[in-house]
Amino acid sequence: MKYAKLIISFVLTVVIFFVLNTKLGAIPPIGKFLNPYSGIWQNETTETTSGDISIPGLKDKVTVHYDDQLIPHVFAQNESDLYKTQGYLTAKHRLWQLEFQTFAASGRLSEIIGEKALDYDRTERRRGMGYGADQAIAYMEKHDKETLAYIQDYADGVNAYISQLKPEDYPVEYKLLDYKPEAWTPKKTALLLMYMTKMLAGYDDDLEYTNTLRLLGKDNFDLLFPDFFDITDPVIPKETDWSFIDIPQTASPGSEAVLDTIAETISKPHPDNGSNNWAVSGAKSVTGNPILANDPHLGLNLPSIWFVMQLSTPNHNAFGATIPGALGVISGFNQNIAWGETNATRDVIDWYKIEFNEDRTKYKYDGKWEDVSIRVEDINIRGKENYKDTVLYTHHGPVVYDKNFKSDKELAGYAMKWIGHEGGNNQKTFIELNKAKNYDEYVQALQYWNAPAQNFVFASTEGDIAIWIQGKFPNKWEGQGKFLMDGSNPENDWQSFIPQKFNAHTKNPERGFVSSANQHPVDESYPYYVFNDGYETYRNRVINDYFNSKDKFSVADFKNLHNNNYNLKAAEIVPYMLEHMDTSLLDEEEMSIYNEIKAWKFNNDIDEVGPSIFRQWYGKLYNLVWDEFVSEEVALSSPFTYQTIYLLKNHGEHKFMDIVKTEDKVETAQDLFLIAFRSAVSKLIEIREEKGDYKWANYKATYAGHLLQALPAFSRFDIPIGGDRNIVNATSENHGPSWRMIVEMTSPPTAIGIYPGGQSGNPGSKYYDNLINDWAEGKYLQLNFLQSNQATDAIISTLTLTPKN
Amino acid sequence: MKNNIFNFFATIIIAFLLSFVLPWWSVMTAALATSLFIPLKKAAVFFVPFLAILVFWATYSFILSSGNDYTLAKRIAVLLPLGGNPYILMLVTGCIGGLASGIAAVFGKQFALVAKKR
Numbered sequence: 001m002k003y004a005k006l007i008i009s010f011v012l013t014v015v016i017f018f019v020l021n022t023k024l025g026a027i028p029p030i031g032k033f034l035n036p037y038s039g040i041w042q043n044e045t046t047e048t049t050s051g052d053i054s055i056p057g058l059k060d061k062v063t064v065h066y067d068d069q070l071i072p073h074v075f076a077q078n079e080s081d082l083y084k085t086q087g088y089l090t091a092k093h094r095l096w097q098l099e100f101q102t103f104a105a106s107g108r109l110s111e112i113i114g115e116k117a118l119d120y121d122r123t124e125r126r127r128g129m130g131y132g133a134d135q136a137i138a139y140m141e142k143h144d145k146e147t148l149a150y151i152q153d154y155a156d157g158v159n160a161y162i163s164q165l166k167p168e169d170y171p172v173e174y175k176l177l178d179y180k181p182e183a184w185t186p187k188k189t190a191l192l193l194m195y196m197t198k199m200l201a202g203y204d205d206d207l208e209y210t211n212t213l214r215l216l217g218k219d220n221f222d223l224l225f226p227d228f229f230d231i232t233d234p235v236i237p238k239e240t241d242w243s244f245i246d247i248p249q250t251a252s253p254g255s256e257a258v259l260d261t262i263a264e265t266i267s268k269p270h271p272d273n274g275s276n277n278w279a280v281s282g283a284k285s286v287t288g289n290p291i292l293a294n295d296p297h298l299g300l301n302l303p304s305i306w307f308v309m310q311l312s313t314p315n316h317n318a319f320g321a322t323i324p325g326a327l328g329v330i331s332g333f334n335q336n337i338a339w340g341e342t343n344a345t346r347d348v349i350d351w352y353k354i355e356f357n358e359d360r361t362k363y364k365y366d367g368k369w370e371d372v373s374i375r376v377e378d379i380n381i382r383g384k385e386n387y388k389d390t391v392l393y394t395h396h397g398p399v400v401y402d403k404n405f406k407s408d409k410e411l412a413g414y415a416m417k418w419i420g421h422e423g424g425n426n427q428k429t430f431i432e433l434n435k436a437k438n439y440d441e442y443v444q445a446l447q448y449w450n451a452p453a454q455n456f457v458f459a460s461t462e463g464d465i466a467i468w469i470q471g472k473f474p475n476k477w478e479g480q481g482k483f484l485m486d487g488s489n490p491e492n493d494w495q496s497f498i499p500q501k502f503n504a505h506t507k508n509p510e511r512g513f514v515s516s517a518n519q520h521p522v523d524e525s526y527p528y529y530v531f532n533d534g535y536e537t538y539r540n541r542v543i544n545d546y547f548n549s550k551d552k553f554s555v556a557d558f559k560n561l562h563n564n565n566y567n568l569k570a571a572e573i574v575p576y577m578l579e580h581m582d583t584s585l586l587d588e589e590e591m592s593i594y595n596e597i598k599a600w601k602f603n604n605d606i607d608e609v610g611p612s613i614f615r616q617w618y619g620k621l622y623n624l625v626w627d628e629f630v631s632e633e634v635a636l637s638s639p640f641t642y643q644t645i646y647l648l649k650n651h652g653e654h655k656f657m658d659i660v661k662t663e664d665k666v667e668t669a670q671d672l673f674l675i676a677f678r679s680a681v682s683k684l685i686e687i688r689e690e691k692g693d694y695k696w697a698n699y700k701a702t703y704a705g706h707l708l709q710a711l712p713a714f715s716r717f718d719i720p721i722g723g724d725r726n727i728v729n730a731t732s733e734n735h736g737p738s739w740r741m742i743v744e745m746t747s748p749p750t751a752i753g754i755y756p757g758g759q760s761g762n763p764g765s766k767y768y769d770n771l772i773n774d775w776a777e778g779k780y781l782q783l784n785f786l787q788s789n790q791a792t793d794a795i796i797s798t799l800t801l802t803p804k805n
Numbered sequence: 806m807k808n809n810i811f812n813f814f815a816t817i818i819i820a821f822l823l824s825f826v827l828p829w830w831s832v833m834t835a836a837l838a839t840s841l842f843i844p845l846k847k848a849a850v851f852f853v854p855f856l857a858i859l860v861f862w863a864t865y866s867f868i869l870s871s872g873n874d875y876t877l878a879k880r881i882a883v884l885l886p887l888g889g890n891p892y893i894l895m896l897v898t899g900c901i902g903g904l905a906s907g908i909a910a911v912f913g914k915q916f917a918l919v920a921k922k923r
Contacts (some may be wrong), residue, residue, distance in 0.1 A: 006919050009912040016908045017830060020901065031905060034898045035829035036865035041898070044870045046875040167828075171876065176884075713884035764877030 023178040027477055033175055038168035040175055043764045044554075047093065050797040053509070054804035055160045058084060058544060059726040062801040067784050067794045070759035070767040073310040075789040078432075082313050083150045083327050085801060087157025087184070090307060090324045092760040096171035097303045098158070098324040099181055100707060102188040105195035106130050110381040112177055113468045118381060122389055125377040126405055127423050128199065128398040133190035135423030147428045151186040159183035172763060173708065192325030193427065197420040199298070199469075201452030202269045203534065204349040207262045207414070208637040210484040214259040215634070222551070224639040224656075228524060228530050230646060233541050235344075235455055235469060235516040236504045239522045245502045245527050247630060250477040253491035257483035258353045262414075264406045266634045272725050272735045273298055274536060275342035276562075277457040278543060279465040280514035281508060282745075286554040290745040292459040293558045294340025295329050295737040297730045300704040302715060304757025306330075306739045308446070310786060311434065319751065319785050321739045328430040333751055333785075337460045338743040342516045344453035344469050347533045348419035350480070352396045356411045363394050364488040370395065394489055397421050406537050415487055417494065419472055424450035439464045439507065446470045447500050455516035461745045467514040468505040470519045473498045474728045476529045513547040517728075537642040537725040538568045555752070558742045564728040564776040565604040570614045573645045574602070577617070580652075582674040590681045604729075605722045606697035612687075615699070616680035621648075624672045627660050634778030641726065648672075696722060702731055704756050704765075704772060708736075714763045719756070721776040740780065748787060752780035809853050812843040816857040816906070818875045829902075832858045836906035840913030855907035863899030871896070 020031030033039050049066040053327055055563040060077035061086045067073065072089050076082035103109055107124030130615025140148040162181050174180055225722060232238070249756015279292040298305055331340045355364040355668035362369035375398070377389040392399040394415045394611045402413035425448040432445030444457050446468055449456075453471025458464070474480075474494035487490040504522045508513060519540035521530060546561055547553070578598055586594060593613060623630075625648065626638035639647075647654060652669030659667050659675075664683065667675070687694045697720045706714035723729030730736050741753040756775045760767035771781070784794040790797060816839045822830035836854035845853055859905040870878045870891060878891035 002915070002919050002922065006912075006915040009908070009915045012908050013912040015834070016905050017833065020905055021830065030901055031829045034862075034894075034901055036862050036869060036898065037824045038829060038882055039898075040877060041866045041869045044875075046872045046873060234818075286923075711884070713880040762877075763880050764873060766876060767872070768876075 003153055028176050029178050029547050032178070040172050040764075042168040043175075043762055045762075046765045046767065047760060047762065049799055052734070052800045052802060054802050055084065055088060055157070056804045057156050057160075058801060058803040060803065063789055064089065064799040065786065065791050065795040066797050066799070066800065068796050069308075069771070069781055071308050071310070071784070072799075073784070073786045073795070074312060076311075076313050079150060079290070079313055080153045082311055083153040084157035084160070086152035086309065086311060086327060088321070089157075089309070091158040091161035091184070091656075094307055094324045095161070095181060096173040097707060097761050099184070099188075100173070101195060101325060102191045105191040105198070107377070107379065110379055110387075112179055112194040112382065114382040117385055118379065119385060120267075121379050122377070122387075122405065124593060125379070125389060126391055126398060126400045127198065127202070127266065128391075128400075128416065128418065129191065129194050130377070131375060131393075132194045132197070132418075132420045132423075133542045135421060136190040136193065136426070137187055138671070139423035139425060140427075141373045144425050145427060145429060147425060148186060150327055150431060151427060153191045154189060155184045155186050171759065171761060188489050189325055189327070189427065192323070194420060196323070196326075197452045199269045199273055199452070200343045200454075201346070201348050201419065203271065203273075203345075204268075204347060205534075205637045206349065206351045206481065206483060207265050208635050209482055210257060210259060211262055211634045211636055213257060213483055214261070223651075224604065224643060226643065227530075228520065229532075229537060229642050231537070231541075232520050232523050233544050234520045234522050235467060235540075236350070236506050236522050236526075237509050237511060239510075240504075240506060240522075240525075243525055247475075247499060247502065249528050250475050250480070250495045252477040252479065255486065255489055255491055260353065260484060261633075262401075262484075262635050263633060266400065270299060270731070270735060271534060272732065273343060274345070274518035274730070275611055276515075276517045276539060276543060276728060276730070276737075277340040277455065277467075277781055278513060278549065278561075279338075279457050279459040279467075280513045280553050282463045284512035284547075284551065285555060285744075286552045287744065287746075289461075290459040290463060290465050291553065291555060291558055291742065292333075292338040292340065292457060292465070292745070293562065293740075293741045293742045294457065294728075295562055296340070296341065298738040300702070300731075300734050300736055300738065300756050302704050302706050302757055303761035304704075304738065304755050306755045306757070307759065308753065308755070308783075314437040317748075317785075317787070319783060321753070321755070326430065327427055328434040329375070330430060331739060333743045333749045334434060334436070334767060335748045336462070337442060338745065338749055338751075339433055339442065340457050341454040342457070342739065343518050344455050344471055344521060345518050345533050345535060346453045346471060346473060346480055346521070347531045348451060348453065348471070348473065350417045350486050352394075352417060353484055354394055354396075354399055354413045354415050354487045356392075356413070358411065360392065360411065365395070366488065366490045372399075394487065397776070414505060419451040419474075422450055422472065424448070426450060435681050438462055439466060442466070443468065455521070457514060457516065459620065459743070459745050461747045461749065463509055463745075465514050466505065466507040466518060469503055470500075471503070472500075473503070473528070474532075478529050479531075480529065482531055482575065486680065488650075497802065502528075511548070515543050515547065517543055532640075532680075534640060536726065537640075539728050540567050542566055542728050555742055555744055559778065559780065561728060562737065562740050562742070564566040565726055567602045567604050567611065567614070567721040567724065569641060569645070569726045570600075570610075571602040573618065573648065574600070574614060576649055577621075577673045577677075580670050581677060582670065585674070586678075589685065590678060593681050593684060594677070603722075603725050604696055604727055606695065606720050608696050609694055611696040611722075611724060612699035613680065613684060616683050617677055620679050620683075621672055621676035624659060624667075624676055625763070626657060628656060630723065667676070700724070700733055702736070702776075703734055704769065705734055716769050716772055719772060719776050740775070742780070748785055751783040751785060753783050754780045808843055808845055809849050810852050812839050813857045813906040815839045815843055816854045817861045820858060820861055820906075822886050827864040830905065832862075832906045833879040833909035836910040841917050844914065844917060845910075851907040851911050855903035857903075858906040859899035859903035861899075862902040863895045866895045866898050871919055
């Protein structure tokens with residue numbers, strides 16, 4: 001009996017130890033997780049920002065002043081120390097995010113969260129994310145050891161922080177998922193830059209368009225997806241003279257698209273990833289100083305994508321938003337210039353059909369068989385055996401789709417040609433921009449930038465304003481890459497690149513301002529082929545109309561424009577729908593909602609109901625119009641909003657308006673307005689019953705979600721902010737202005753900025769999400785641009801980093 | 806009764822000291838040790854170390870959390886889910902440590918009994 005009790009109690013002891021020490025499904029190892037000495041209670045703290053820390057490899061002393069928003073102001077004696085410090089501080093405040101983003105970039109999430117991430121990981125690897133990062137490192141090793149050395153400095157800084165951590169110091173997400181940080185490497189910076197490239201230049205619809213062309217024919221395709229809409233308000237003003245361009249567009253070889261049936265395509269980045277930026281010249285500014293603004297629209301996440309820093313050496317002094325993993329300031333200013341980016345949205349992904357020999361070791365090209373090269377992707381899966389995925393590479397790029405992935409073709413596949421695989425020196429652009437003193441040095445810095453193509457806005461204390469659309473762009477023949485191409489025909493390869501000096505740009509244009517909002521870069525007069533890759537058509541017009549509306553602008557005007565909720569899209573279709581819809585059949589409830597939207601002045605403010613009615617109505621209408629595009633057998637993308645509205649107003653009788661399901665009836669646009677309206681009303685009533693009302697703030701319920709699938713505990717919900725996609729204040733449910741900055745080019749510049757998050761990545765810190773309320777209200781932080789190492793009143797504490805002997 | 810009080814405080818002190826060198830399961834080790842050297846009877850075998858560690862962990866987490874406005878505790882109490890109440894989270898923390906310790910102590914007691922008999 002005694003022995004039985006002994007054995008039972010022993011087994012119980014072992015079991016309780018095991019249960020509390022092991023991650024079981026989504027439940028963290030609860031003993032490790034909750035104990036007060038190494039569990040989450042150790043993260044219940046706001047970060048220390050003072051003291052002395054010795055860092056190995058530092059050349060000189062570095063001073064870091066913190067202000068009351070936890071913004072570090074770094075004063076280093078040389079660039080090597082500066083980037084080491086940037087790495088150290090980024091790790092100190094954002095370690096988990098810093099590492100997690102590169103795991104996501106390289107397709108390594110299965111290592112952390114197990115088999116459910118395998119499909120994601122395979123997709124990222126087949127997209128060639130790791131391959132592209134390898135190319136970038138190889139390029140720098142060959143051509144730019146200096147930049148690579150700074151990237152190594154950054155890595156050393158991150159590792160200096162990681163190496164002094166004890167398990168109790170790990171960020172709370174490591175404890176939740178039960179793993180630990182690994183060493184940072186230069187390749188991780190390259191991966192982060194690939195991640196940005198994917199996010200901003202990883203969108204394409206070539207394969208969907210191929211299906212559409214096959215199913216609907218060329219005439220319909222051209223009507224639904226025109227290269228230019230009937231209106232264009234491009235980034236580079238229409239009247240620009242292009243006569244200096246003396247290298248022509250590649251002549252069309254007249255080759256045909258390959259009209260395969262493609263069932264399924266890989267996931268795409270968020271279509272709303274975009275941004276606004278603009279600058280006015282001194283002549284157009286109330287104070288006589290140029291003013292510049294930027295607001296990148298990205299997913300609203302916590303920890304925020306941005307980390308604000310001041311980074312200075314005796315030779316330069318930069319301030320602005322950094323991205324964990326990349327060196328220098330990305331969107332910001334220094335003593336002489338200010339800069340910011342919006343996405344240029346150019347078609348830099350093309351697809352080629354590949355024909356293999358019988359054992360898939362060779363592929364057909366130019367009438368010969370060329371060798372396939374192989375990259376084996378070894379994916380570690382938590383709690384399971386590794387998964388090995390063999391990806392075949394051609395001279396085009398990785399064969400993403402083949403018999404092992406989303407395709408059943410035994411001896412064929414689709415290879416991806418992507419500018420992201422070219423290797424390049426994007427990091428150098430930021431390092432140089434941070435130091436640039438004038439227009440020429442800004443242009444000099446941009447030349448290294450390959451991808452993702454960006455509209456780089458510029459203003460200087462000397463009084464210049466400019467915008468360059470910078471990226472490495474293939475000089476395509478007319479129509480090249482719109483559809484799947486035959487990969488064996490050399491004429492279908494990218495023949496050359498547009499020389500960098502011929503990239504579209506404008507300096508000090510006559511109209512006194514420059515702006516971009518992801519719209520068409522140029523109009524038809526630009527001598528190179530630019531395909532409409534989903535260009536914005538609303539924000540750009542609101543912004544340009546605003547700057548054409550009066551002579552002089554102030555910082556206050558800039559703030560108003562950032563927070564402008566005018567819904568031009570609604571203004572262009574709602575009056576037409578109201579006028580043409582047959583209202584005689586509406587019941588009382590429907591009529592009252594009809595009157596609500598009729599009274600709406602097209603502002604997406606938080607207390608309005610009009611935006612919610614419009615969202616429902618237009619959403620239902622859009623789905624009815626494009627019901628032809630709903631298919632389980634083939635991948636399709638339905639047409640853009642602008643063209644949809646154009647067709648509704650100008651081709652109301654077109655056969656696309658007909659609802660496919662109703663075989664005995666032929667619907668027109670007018671019928672669809674009513675059907676969509678009635679189904680919108682019933683949905684709105686449902687929402688009213690559930691939420692009390694359908695005011696825009698409640699309807700939209702904007703949230704900033706934690707990077708782990710918006711884990712509610714670490715996210716912020718129901719943020720009261722107006723706007724929507726296609727509105728200058730581009731805040732939709734979980735997407736919007738991720739950093740708002742306005743810089744006036746006084747000497748030195750004066751700047752304000754804010755982002756929906758906080759400087760700390762620790763959910764236990766008061767700085768984790770403290771900026772969200774002010775951001776939602778349209779307020780800004782005054783950015784304290786320190787001119788010397790001397791702490792000012794704004795500084796609350798100082799951290800000193802010293803070389804370790 | 807004297808042994809109960811003695812064991813209670815000894816468990817806390819040993820657990821505290823061991824926490825500097827061992828991970829979270831130092832509380833199990835502490836309870837095991839006290840059960841061997843400060844023998845208890847019946848239900849007290851489990852409940853005294855259970856309460857000792859409950860008080861220790863709950864108090865310790867309270868001290869850490871109260872200095873920071875319970876910012877993280879409130880969030881973790883949503884994660885687990887405990888209705889966002891940080892005090893319940895402290896209680897749960899204490900119970901987890903207490904449970905592990907109590908079971909370890911029962912094992913220690915059984916071991917002591919068998920060893921003594923020999």
